[in-house]
Amino acid sequence: MKMDRRGCFGIINIVGVLLFLLASVGWVHAEFSExxxxxxxxxxxxxxxxDQSASGALVVPAELEGKPVTSIDDRAFSYCRYLTSITLPDSIVAIGDFAFASCDALNSIIVGEGNSHYSSIDGVLFNKAEIVLVQCPGGKAGVYTIPGSVNTVAEQAFAYCDHLTGILIHSGIDTIGEYAFRDCQSLEAITVDVGNSKFGGSSGFFMVRAPVSRKRTIC
Known part of the structure; x- marks a missing residue:
């Protein structure tokens, strides 16, 4: 079947557009390095x-194949139940949603001081300015006090932190993301400073308690 000149030009134009798009975004392909x-x-x-069987302390490299490692995709480390710590390089500028979800043994997310976008305090992940609590690792246990510099608790920041029994929220917290305390199986109380005008009580501290049969309602 013959193709007229207009058909040929149409195909050439489509190929040209595809080549332009590939050149614009850069060629992308997947690789694996244990x-x-x-x-x-x-x-x-x-x-x-x-790999969900990875265990112990894990260090994310600053480079692979001679290129900087700049981002962590959504759920990249989710269900890595045997990791105890993750160290992120200074090159990381973006971390996707639920990147560390359901990492039951994870006690700390460590970020170097040279990172321009993120920081860590006592193993908890924050933005660089330390005003947004991004992620509490799932292995944190006991009662956790949110640092005084923080004004925002990110979406699902404490989700699936099954070993926490209490969280203390100071007066400066004005934003708590959706499902921030989702499925915290051992969480007994969220304590809010009375000085907090958005979430606080009228005297002393305001205690939010969950009966054993209803723990999921506050988590």
Whole structure:
């Protein structure tokens, strides 16, 4: 079947557009380097997954294939139940949603001081300015006091922290993200400073308690 000149030009134009788009975003392909799966772009690397059997202390490399590791994809480390700590390099500028969800033994997320986007205090992940609590690791136990610099608790920041028994919220907290305390199986109380005008009580501290049969309602 013959193709007229307009058809040929149409195909050439489509191919040209595709080549332009590929050149614009950089060629992307997936690779694996134990225990990481990652995406390679012309100028950056994104960690997309981690072997769920990985255990102990894990260090995310600053570079792979000579390119900087700049981001962690959504759920990249979720259900890595045997990791006890994760160290992130200074090159990380973006962390996806639920990146560390259901990491039951994870006690600390460590960020170097040279990172321009994130920081960590006592193993808990914050933004660089330490005003947003991004993620409490799932292995944290006992009662946790949110630092005084924080004004925002991110969405699902404490979700699935099954070993926490209490959380103390100071007067400066004015934003708590959706499902911030979801499915915290051992959480007995969230204590809010009376000085907190948005979440606080009228005297002393305001205690939010959950009967054993209704723990999920506050988590």
């Amino acid at each position: 225990p990481f799966t990652y995406v390679v772009n012309t100028s950056w690397i994104q960690i997309t997954d981690c």
